[in-house]
Amino acid sequence: MKKQKVTLEIIANEIGTTKVSVFKALKNQPGVSKELRERIVQVAHDMGYASKNENENLTVTKLGFLVAKRFFLDTDNFYTQIYYHLSRECALNNIDLSLYILNQEEEENEVLPFTFTQNQQSLNGLFIAGELSTSYIKEAVLKTKIPIVAIDFYDTHLEIDSIISDNYLSGYSITQHLIDMGHKEIGFVGDPHYTMSVMDRFCGYYKALLKNDLIYSKEWHLINNDLTGAYNIDYAIPQSLPTAFVCHCDMAAYKLLLKLQSQGISVPEQISIISFDNTDLSQNVSPNLTSMNINKQDMSIKALKCMLRRMEHPTLDPQKETVNVQLVERESIREITVV
Template sequence: MLSNLLTILNKSVGYSMDSKVTMQDIADMLDITKVSVSKAINNQPGISDNLREQILTTAKKMGYHKTNNREKSTSYNFAWICPKRFFLEDETFYTTIYYYINKRLMEKGHTISCFVINDKEESENKLPLQFSQESFDGIFIAGEFERSYLKKLEMIDCAKIAIDFYLPDMNIDSIVTDNFYTGFEATNYLIRKGHMKIGFVGNINNTSSICDRYFGYLKALMLNDLPVRNDWRIVNNDPVTGAYTLDFSLPKELPTSFVCHCDKAAFILMQKLHIEGYKVPEDVSVISFDNTSICELTIPKLTSIDINRKQIALQSIDQMLRRLEHTDSSPRKIYLGGHLVERDSITSPRKEQLIP
C-alpha cells in the first residue's frame, strides 16, 4: 500500500522510483542553474542560505542520492554577450573569437546562444529577456561593458569568463592579451626603426585593453627619454557607439609615427592622413594591434601585432569548463601574448624629420 502511494507521488512530479534523479532535474524543478544545485549539495559558497535550504529540501523530496563520483553533464548551455560597438560587421576581432568558441562547443556537445547588446540596452542596464527565462551554466562576456551593466551580469548565478578585459573589482575569470607588454613592444619596434616622435591613437578611458596598451607605449617612450605630448594623442571613434569617424584634427606638428590601439583605428588614421596630403609610410609610419583582415586591405598594407583569436577562444572554453568543475577556486587572470606581423606601413624616418 505504502509502495503504491510513493509510486503515485513520484509520478505526479515526473519521476519514477526506477529513475535516477540528477542535479539537472533539481535545477529544472526550481528553475535555477545546475551550478547552484552543485554548490548546495557539495556545501560550497556562492549561494544564499535560503536557496541552499530550498535546493536540499527539493533534492530530498525528489529522492536524489549523492554519489562519490562527480555527476557528469552530457552538455552545458552557455551564453555569449557582447556590446554592439565591438561586434561590428567590419570589425572581425570578436566575431572570430565567437566563431571558434561556437565551433568547439558544438564539437563537445554543448550549446551557446549569442546576444549582442546595443547602446540603449546597455545604458538602461537591460539584460536579454532569455536571461530571465532560460538557465545558463556559464556566460562568456566579450568586450568591456559599462560598469553598471557588468555589475548586473555579475549578479547572475552562473560561471562567467571575461574575454579581452578585466576589472579589479570583478570576481570572475579573465582571458586577456598582455596589452601592456605588446604596447611596449610595438613602440620599441618603432624606436628601433629610428623614430623619436611617436603618437598614440585611442581613448584610454574606453577600455582596460586600450589603457594598458597606452601605458606600455608610455613606458617605452620614458625609458628612451622620448617626448610624451598630449597633442600627439588622438581619438578617432565615438566612445559610446564605437563608430569611427574622419571628423578629427591632426596635430599641427605631426609625429613621424603612430601606435594605434586597433586595426580599424589605424585604417581611419591612414585615410585622414591621405586626405590631408600625407603619405604612409614616407611621411608617417603606422603600427596597430589585432592583425585583422583590414591589414591586407589598407594601402599600404598595415603592420600589426597579431592577437591569436583562436587561442583566446580555446583558453576561454578551457577556463569555463574548469570553473564549472571547481566552483570555489579563486578567479584566474590568464594572459596571452602576441607577435609582430610586418607589412608595408612602417619605414625609418627621413633625416630632416629627426630635427627637434
C-alpha cells in the same frame, strides 16, 4: 558481491578520454577519430558494457556569449573571430553556444538582452566579450548566479575569470619596435578611457617613450572614436606631425590612414602607422597595416577550458590567463635612416 554497472564515465576514465567522446563513438556519431572510436568500442565490449546503457542520457552543456553591439557589429571583426573559434571549440565538445548581442539602450539601462532572459534558466555559463562596465556586470550579469568568464578584458573590482593578452607589454613592445627603426617622434591614437585594453596599450607606449628619453606630446595624441565606439575622421591633424603613430586597434589605424591620405600625407613615406589585433581589416587596406596579432583561437580555447574548470570548481579563486601575441610586419611602417 553485486557487479558494478559499467557506465560511459567508467569507460572514459579507463581510456583517458571524455564521456562525450565515448557517447559519440558508441552512437557512431561524428567528432571522434576512427582509431579512438575503435578503441572505445573494444574497451566497452571487454568491460561488458550493456547495450541498454547506450541510452544513458548526457546533459548537454549550454553556454552564452554576451557582447556589446559596439564591439561586435560596429567595428572590425576581432570579436566575430573570437566567437567563430569559440563556437568551433564548443561544437567539438558537444556544447551549445548561443550569441547575445547587447545594444546601447540595454547597456545604459543595465538590463540583459531579451533573448538572454528567455534562455538564462537553461544556461550553464556565460562568456562576456569586450568590456562592459563594473556596474553593468554587477547589476545585470552577476545576479544570474551562473559562472562567468571575461574575454579580452579584466576588472579588478570583480572576482571573475579573465582571458586576456598582455596589452601593457604589447604597447611597450610595439612602440619600442618603432624606436628601434629610428623613430623619435611617436604619437598615439586612442582614448585610454575607452577600455582597459586601450589604457594598458597607452601605458605601455608611454613607458617606451620614457625609457628612451623621448617626448610624449599631447598634440600627437589623437582620438578618432567616442566612448560608444563610433569612429569618425572629423578631427584635426596637428600641423607638426610625428614620424609614426601607434594606434590602439586596426580600425583606429584605418580611420587615421584615411584622414592622412585625404590631406595628401602618404603612409609610410611620411608617416608610419602601427596597430593592434591583426584583423582582416589590416590586410584589406592599402598599405597593409603592421599589426600586433592576438592569437584568437588560443584565446577561445583557453576561455572554454577556463569555463569548464569554473563550472566544475565554483569556489576556486578567480583565474587570469594570457594568450600569445606576435607582431606581423607589413607595409605601413618604414625605417628611418639616421645620417
